Amino acid sequence: MSMGGMGGMSGMGHMSMGTGVPDPFYLQKMYWAVVGSAIGAAAVVNLFNWFLAHQRMRDSTYTPAEPKSLFFVFCATVTALVREASYVALPPLSLKGRTVHFAPLGPVAIILANIVTLMVLCFDKLDTKDQWKWEDVGYRTGFITIAQLPLVFLLAGRQNIIGYLAGMGYERLNWFHRWVSRTLWLTATIHMGFWFRDWGQYDYITYQLKNNALAKRGFAAWIILSFIVISSAAPVRKISYEIFVLQHLIIFVGFIVAVWLHAPNEVKVWVWISIGLLIFDRVARYAWATYANLSIFHRSANPKHPLWVNHASFTPLPGNVTRIKIENPGISWRPGQHVFLTCHSVVPLQCHPFTIVSLPEDKKMEFFVRAAKGGTRRFFHYATKNHQILGSGETSPQKGKRTVFIDGPYGMHRPLRQFDSVVLLAGGMGATFIIPCLRDIVTAWKGESQQPGSKTRRAVTKRIRFVWVIKSRAHLSWFDLQLQRALAAVDECRCSQPDLMREIEMSIYITCDEALEPSTIDRTICSQAQTATPSIAETHDEKGATSQKDNVKVQPVSSSSSNKPATSCLPSGGCCCTNRVENEDEITEQHRCTCSGHAAVPASPVIENNTDEKTASEAPPMQNTIPIFSGRPQPRTIIRKVLEKAEGESAVVVCGPRGLSDDVRRSVVSLSDERAVHKGTGAQGIYLHVESFRW
Template sequence: MDGMSMSGMGDMSMGDGVPGLFYLQKMYWAVVGSAIAAGTVVNILNRLLARQRLRDSSLTPSKPKSLFFSTYATLTAIVREASYATLPPVSLHGRTYHFAPLGPVAIILANLVVVLVFCFYKLDSTNQWKWEDVGYRTGFITIAQLPLIFLLAGRQNLIGILVGMSYERLNWFHRWTARTLWLTATIHMGFWFRDWGRYKYITYELRTYTLATRGFAAWIILTFIVITSAAPIRRLGYEFFVLQHLVTFVGFIAAVWLHAPDEVKVWVWIPIGFLVFDRVARYLWATYINLSIFHRSKGTTGLWANRATFTPLPGNATRITVENPRLRWKAGQHIFLTCHSIAPLQSHPFTISSLPEDNKLELYVRAEKGGTRRFFRYASKHHDILGSGDRDTPRNQTRTVFIEGPYGRMRPLEQFDSVILLAGGMGVTFTMPCLRDIVARWRTEQTGQSTQLAATKRIRFVWVVKSRTQLGWFERQLQSALADIEQCKLANPDLVREIELSIYITCDEKLEQPAQSNLCAVPQTTIPDSPEVDEKTSEKPTAEEKDSVSVGGCGVDGTCCCTTAIEDEDAIRETQCTCSGHAAPAIVSESDTKSLPQLTVLSGRPHARTVIRKVLEKAEGESAVVVCGPRGLSDDVRRSVVYLSDERAVHKGTGAQGVYLHDEQFGW
């Protein structure tokens, strides 16, 4: 059968009551469009709710005040409890495998069910005379999925804008919808092979039938893309993955375009249009923020607008600082950074650890391999110049960098009554700006601001680190935040503004006692001045890197490990820790205590459920839990939120308020 005869398949009848191929394609997108519309409605309601809370002058602005919002809160709590749940991790051959939350999994499974139903609806796949019909049907349904995959892949993401979700989360859906596409393409090819196999024509058709040859080539390329997109393979070499992904994508689209009949080529042009839109939008915005011609009023000279200093830090890390950057961002967002003079043709995503009011963009980059290691080597080579701390670094001692972004979305934290921030290791570069942003809003309100900038009353900040040398990462920022809160309390003692900070040290070789003693909680001297770093790579989630803190053990070289969960901080104030695993307070010097009087430093790891429960018991409205760190910590926090929501019967008539969870990971 040639391409001309195939062109009428879309309208050809496959029997009484069997819907046409074009009709099923439209029905598939009706389902997809309905799901996106539902997400858009929820996003709009959340935005209205946030605005309403910030305008509420009552003592409990984060508590529902109307029947509508009470009903909405109840429905939201029920959906959250189910969607946040996740299966326990599985350990095989020394490796731990984590699962995605049930909410995203349910969406992917729903898409899979819809696709398979449309593929086989009213067709008898056991009837050999219907195998061609199944082949045509699955082909039409397969190609109709292409636009969705491209919609989910772009950084300037239309779906993300509508539903309020960042591109890096949608990328997980992009990968799984691509796997669904591969499944239907395989079924499409399998039924044609099955039909040809009755007459032993498979090899003959592939040699002589051009349409079949092109289709088989498209399937081979798609199979290669799916295999190489698996996380273990991606992480072997991200730069290589990106390059081959782009090359194979072009080959796949070309093969599909050559294979598809003219009447369905529109399903190829649509995703190409989405790709062009994403690239053009990204390049136009990047041109604006990187070319100095658009920023002459800010005193920018030269061709490029952004120059950065690279400072080496302990722990094979680099602090990258861009003074007076030409973009604005929100706490928790990230950018893609390129420095061709150090790491040519490489672009890496990093969390922005500073706030716009700092008038500088700071990134903390851990040297792993590739471009990040080149950053550290360059900074180390020039450390006498760039590590001096001189803010007035000469221009010829900086490097031109190119910035793309910012990216990242989550619900504004200032709308919640209580905010719990939990970070593991380098994850603090995500939670620290969130903490500082809320405190800055509190401070601004005390300067005569007429409107309420934050409904938040309480902040619980927990940071889990592997070594006490990491305590200096954000000491200055913590001191500033605590000082601002004290000023707020003095300015308005009747206004509730509470913050509790805890740092947990899970493994520190300097805590090791002499051989004659088994105590591992000994006085610590000083909190170091030089901070270490954090790196956020969305393609390679750094929250899982080996230097992050996990709930497992450490000290493989025989050093002391304190990894037992501390269920109650107050109960262990006077105890010590033995190398058998009992938790203890990590004692800091008197000078450190004076500089951070409200900071609790402990040896061990936090018991997430207890930390969250204590805050929820005081909450007078909806609370937010934000976690950024290794998958073990994230899973523990997620399970704790689900357990506490069920235990407290959140928004089920008990008066207990809801809990919003944001798990900062690249996908799942």
């Protein structure tokens, strides 16, 4: 046996481990053959989805989203079966006041398949009970471990090659990046464990770590990797995102250096590939950022700043929210995408991901940012200092504007225009993702109505169902104008093309309101019992928010839940409704929500556009109403009603707190099974997109 330990690894790649035992270099190629096949399959599916969307846009029938041939019926059926299985997730688990959420079965299955592949490659045709084979296991697991490095970097980059091929945003692949890093740690631990097991027979572990340079470098690499894995856990990341990113980058550089010093020359190519991928990501990002931010590539919106093209204004809104607006930005984007925004004059040396609320047609890039802690809170403090009236929208000339830098846009999902019916559900600030998706479909409808003779459709969608869950009535002011414009645009489409189906239905649910005026409340009595319904309201603390009379008028009308409602009193005296509105169409006046002397949310008012003089000219000419309910929606009921009318594949999109996302996911799985799309034509298939940006 070699007492040199890992020092003899440099020549091991060409040594025989026994008759019929695969060569380590061959196993490295086999691993990447499996990975490449998985990426290739995802690329084929993405290409087919693109072709399907293109075909639907050119379909002149009344039901373009419905499969028309045996081949597409088969594809729809297989897709429905795969989706139904991949969307399933275990119910949340509560442990000592903390709720543990589980990933869906689809991503979990991919990670499990990766682990199984790695274990087979590590131990195939090697007898782990034979002490004379422990060195061989140590060598092979080392080769398999270092072969995984490029995949870790491929999944981490923002300019993501896998993402472009598979049609997935880097923020979704980041989950796979973390788990592949953990499997990297697992095989590295097995690699180190078998060497320790081999040395331990002769009490050589301490000696090797003190005298063998290769062993010391390998052990240092394992220590660094272990720290990276621990510090990347969700509870640690949430302590401070900025600190996490900084230490993650610095420590990972140290890990790469340690691996390069430890690895034999024959396998250093995997380290160089990883470094090359990192450099590619950075060069691509900086090159694009240079184009997006330098005015030499664009016509600058501000002649006083000839170098930089992007200048933002900051406006405080109710609920500790900052509206950041960039006029005439240097880039375009798609609905639902986000950028990393940096403003060194307000928050030095930090960049934060913010979802773009506006559309490119608006000729402005707009963000709504919740003030949580760190940089987002400093944005809100800066905005309040430059505005005398909270949410007034008025800024001092050039005083409130600051030069900002943007990196992006990022984020991918299937275009929603290709689906027959679309259900959009938002919780709190999740509306920043949902509103652009809604407006994009309505804009397509409007454009199609203005060009009735076009052979290509702009949108297949016939129905939109929009639900927004918020805490306070004051939050309606964030998007009331956008919603009114969407309703007015749909009315115009109906007038110009009455023969085409264009339906839109909106509902707003208010769960907690600490600042309602008694004159607007229809006081009644309701149960004081607490329920176990998981919260789907916003999780951010809003204490200290400056209240403002928003630009909406609330008119109470009869409404409530058919179930027994329940409320819980907030320390500040507000009301938090936990009742579920099972069916909006069966609302009665029997149960309304109040809270033992405290102001309660209106039972079911409607929101009307009531803009002030500054925005009256921009307001839609028609007065549309949006029903508002006290309590929480029942996603299953809402989605089911849409599916009953659907005449083709539908989409369900949700963005909000984890409780809402889990509820919607369970509802989609249940309805997919209930409607048995896999037994019929597949026309009732459901595409689910759960948007989240959780690090």
